[in-house]
Amino acid sequence: MSEPLFLKPVFHNKIWGGRKLETKFGYKIPDGDIGECWAISGHPHGRSLVENGEFSGEFVDDLWNNHSELFGNPKGKVFPLLTKILDAEASLSVQVHPDNDYAWEHEHELGKTECWYIIDAEPGSYLIYGHNAKNKEELDTMIESGDWDHLLRKVPVKTGDFYFVPSGTVHALNKGIMALETQQSSDTTYRLYDYDRVEKSTGKKRELHIKQSEDTITVPHVDPKLDIVTKTEGKNTFTTFVQPPVSPYFAVYRWEIKEPVTLRHNIGKYTLISVISGEGKITVDGKDYDLNKGVHLIVPATVDSWTLDGDLNIIASESGEE
Structure with missing residues (x-):
């Protein structure tokens, strides 16, 4: 599938x-x-x-x-x-x-x-x-x-x-x-x-x-040390907010999409996607699906790659567990 x-x-x-x-x-x-x-x-x-x-x-x-x-x-x-x-x-x-x-x-x-x-x-x-x-x-x-x-x-x-x-x-x-x-x-x-x-x-x-x-409650409180990384590819910006080992249970990203980009899973991974603003499309296996503000989806592990296009602000996540 x-x-x-x-x-x-x-x-x-x-x-x-x-x-x-x-x-x-x-x-x-x-x-x-x-x-x-x-x-x-x-x-x-x-x-x-x-x-x-x-x-x-x-x-x-x-x-x-x-x-x-x-x-x-x-x-x-x-x-x-x-x-x-x-x-x-x-x-x-x-x-x-x-x-x-x-x-x-x-x-x-x-x-x-x-x-x-x-x-x-x-x-x-x-x-x-x-x-x-x-x-x-x-x-x-x-x-x-x-x-x-x-x-x-x-x-x-x-x-x-x-x-x-x-x-x-x-x-x-x-x-x-x-x-x-x-x-x-x-x-x-x-x-x-x-x-x-x-x-x-x-x-x-x-x-x-x-x-x-x-x-x-954890005592004393210590703010977690995050290594937030942002990189630009063409007109697109990709931010990694948190990932293992700092967060053992999930990795969370922000994708700011302005031009077409093809993404791939790590082997065995699936991706959760939430569109925070904008509109565009996701293309999987040659088929286009509309994306707009408030849409939520899972890209399953059976999908090797997918393409995002449009003007989109996305929060995405992956499970950190095997």
Whole structure:
């Protein structure tokens, strides 16, 4: 099978969500505060459906299990990556994610290392990224006393920035930010602080996970050292944001396409593609497929090469696992 797999997004209502997935990306979204577009997913909480070709109507996780050749016959039991677009109309909870060992033991799923490409950030936007506690005792004391102003690190952010968020990192997207998130396929989030917000459906404050957070937060916080590399080929620009060994689970790239370029997989690899802006086409095996803003697809391992053409801003990723 030599064709890309175009995917239908799944949308999730969130207390912090808004309507920008509709106004900025043109998605048909449900009513309410929609915070997340699960764009490429095999996770049971939001399964992506193939919309074209031989496998039209099948879910990504079923293809992973029944047609492993599409993914280079990997060893893993689950499709390992999840691509989202997040619309933070309000600030997300301050949170942390567990590593694989803790998540398997307590949640029976993968841990969650993730990263953000900032699609849009309003003036004055910032992230919560890391903390200021010097040791575990100081961390626990600051959490228990609610000393959030001194504990949490606020980092200014702008459109086009990239942040790598390993498991164990205290973090939050704050209001006014849209981001594309590449992550391990996990839906485990431990809320550390949530501004005392109340769920409309229950009238109660949202659940916090203080013990799990204290168990899993990395102390002290150390910013990961990224070696971001940008190269220009003709009119096209290719940026590598993160890759193994810094990120064991995925590599993430930005491709700014202005003229035709032919790309190839490493042996046994497959590529996840999300079009952030622009329009153009992808050509596989002599057949053209339209690309435009908000389209998400997988180029399977059975495709040796493909050509991109047009005016396209793409975030692409590959699994770091065999």
